Amino acid sequence: MKKVADMIDVQAVKAPTHPVTATSGESEETVWLDTPRSGRDRWLHIGAIQFGRLGMVAVLLAVWQVASGRWVDEFWISKPSAIWDVLWGWISRGEILTHLEATLTEMALGLFFGALGGVVFGFVLGRVKWLAELIDPLVTAVYSLPKIALAPLFILWFGVDLLSKVVLTAVVCFFLVFYNTYAGVRAVDDDLVDVVRVMGGQRSDLLLKVVLPSSATWIYTGLRLAVPYALIGAVVGEIVASNKGLGYLLAHAAGTFNTSATFAALFILMIIATFLNFLVDWSEKITSRRQ
Amino acid sequence: MPNASTAMAPQAVQSMAQPKVEFQRLGKRFHRGSEAVTVMEGLDLTIREGEFVCVVGPSGCGKSTLLNMSAGLMRASAGKVLYDGAPVPEPNTKVGYITQKDNLMPWRTVKANIELPLQIRGAAKAEREQRVKEMIQLVGLAGFEKALPSELSGGMRKRVTLARTLVYQPEVIFADEPFGALDAQLRAIMQQELLRIWSASKSTVVFITHDISEAVALGDRVVVLSARPSRVKVDVPIDLPRPRDLSKLRFQKRFNELNEYLWSVLAEDLNAGDEV
Known part of the structure; x- marks a missing residue:
């Protein structure tokens, strides 16, 4: 499975081998490391940066608000106050909860089943070399297919409800977790396996005490990559065909030429994606500290 | 060439202890693509209980292969490996195995x-x-x-x-150049430690090294393997008294004699080993 291994290396570069600071905290962290500041100066510095960021967003929104209807037709770019009205409407009517719940459920279920399948499949193919060799071309072919292109098929098969999106999300996540798990299991040091065999280790010992812990970082990398893709899978599935969810909200708004609602839906997606990134960075900090 | 009758060579001492590991007419062949490389052919060696046996030989003569076969991690192409008089189990869980890594x-x-x-x-x-x-x-x-x-x-x-x-x-500790990657000082410390631990535990040790003075300093016997296809060239008992103080050993006449003798035996094969 040479080709497979090549693909994995690309992803392996992103493996959490050393603690990476979250993007949001990077600027003050680096400045602080280069020029050590005393306690009060440091807080002033952090405060100034945060204030500056807020100011930047405020200026951007203000320019947008002013430009809209004056220099650019409001039809194309809407305006922040109108977007806020739509957002607030969704929130106050509680409508947003239905959509959020739908998208997050699809994401969570898809991620769970996709990751589970990826880990199991990766383990089996990683350990059973002839099987890996046998189905390598098949796996590579399916992997090469843009998974998003499967959305219409899944909707045909599983309907416009939850199931079709869960399946699409699961397929997208499956490959990320599978390839990383597979690479991790293949990367297990044979000498460690031999050492444990001479110690009297049975098959189960080899799996639980050598293969699993040594491929854990790889599996984790796969999971980390899969999280943002789970959002993509769920939203694209909804855009193609659905009656609820953030993707539906987005597609419906754009379909009815409602620019404000389109921006509002994008804004919610941005918030969710940022939050997911934060979660991933945070879990990475926790795990890298443990290593 | 059976060389053990040189004046410097000590006479083999018959030990009364039970044979622990026996290699009988052992052969090993590896296939590298279409060509086969015979690493070992007709190797005979017996390691008795409680012995500290050091194995030296030119690079590529299959020292590590020998250990892998003793640990039951690799099969012989010819001949037999016996452990306690029976064919070696795969893997051999009665032994300990220390590698360079x-x-x-x-x-x-x-x-x-x-x-x-x-x-x-x-x-x-x-x-x-x-x-x-x-x-x-x-x-x-x-x-x-x-x-x-x-x-x-x-x-x-x-x-x-x-x-x-x-x-x-x-029961037996197989060590494959365990201190090879260490610096000289650290190696000396670890060697002394190993001797101390061995004399306390009285287990059998098979110690592979490419360093002759290390072999002489530690072993009860030093076995020199020939270049590929390897077999036992000489099997020299080391009659240095125990316990040994490794830091003082090199001032002993006997230590240096043994070193020199083993060097001369090994040197014959060093060039041959590179050609293969």
Whole structure:
């Protein structure tokens, strides 16, 4: 499975081998490391940066608000106050909860089943070399297919409800977790396996005490990559065909030429994606500290 | 060439101890693409219980292959490997195996690494705690129980490997150039440690090295292998008294005689070994 291994290396570069600071905290962290500041100066510095960021967003929104209807037709770019009205409407009517719940459920279920399948499949193919060799071309072919292109098929098969999106999300996540798990299991040091065999280790010992812990970082990398893709899978599935969810909200708004609602839906997606990134960075900090 | 009758060569001493590991007419052939390489042919060697046997030979003569076959990790192409008089089990779980590499589990702490063989063998928790504690004391790693291998120096990692092997009291310890990667000072310290531990445990040791003076300093016997296809060229008993103080050994006339003699035997094959 040479080709497979090549693909994995690309992803392996992103493996959490050393603690990476979250993007949001990077600027003050680096400045602080280069020029050590005393306690009060440091807080002033952090405060100034945060204030500056807020100011930047405020200026951007203000320019947008002013430009809209004056220099650019409001039809194309809407305006922040109108977007806020739509957002607030969704929130106050509680409508947003239905959509959020739908998208997050699809994401969570898809991620769970996709990751589970990826880990199991990766383990089996990683350990059973002839099987890996046998189905390598098949796996590579399916992997090469843009998974998003499967959305219409899944909707045909599983309907416009939850199931079709869960399946699409699961397929997208499956490959990320599978390839990383597979690479991790293949990367297990044979000498460690031999050492444990001479110690009297049975098959189960080899799996639980050598293969699993040594491929854990790889599996984790796969999971980390899969999280943002789970959002993509769920939203694209909804855009193609659905009656609820953030993707539906987005597609419906754009379909009815409602620019404000389109921006509002994008804004919610941005918030969710940022939050997911934060979660991933945070879990990475926790795990890298443990290593 | 059977060379053991040189004036310098000591006469073989018949030991009364039981044979522990026997290699009989052992052969090993590897296939590299279409060509076959015969690493070993007709190798005969007997290792008796409680002995410290050092094996030296030119590079590529299959020293590591010999150990892999003794540990039951590799099959012989010809001949037999006997352990306690019976064909060697695959793998041979009665032996301990130390390689050039540390082979520690990087995700386990020092303590957890040493504990691993006991866990695998299903020892009770209290016994495990006790044994691991003793081992950590023995190899001088007290205070580093919670460290991960990546936080240790090369010498300390070697001590962990040693402790992990000794903790389950293997009958025979196979060591494949265990101190090869260490600097000279550290190697001297580890060699002395190994002798101390060996004399306390009285297990059998098969020690592979390419360093003749190391072999003479440590072993009861030094076995020199020929270039490929390898067999036993000479088997020299080392009649230096024990316990040995390794730092003073090189001032002893006998130590230097043995060294010189073994060098001359090995040198005949050094060039031949490179050609293959």
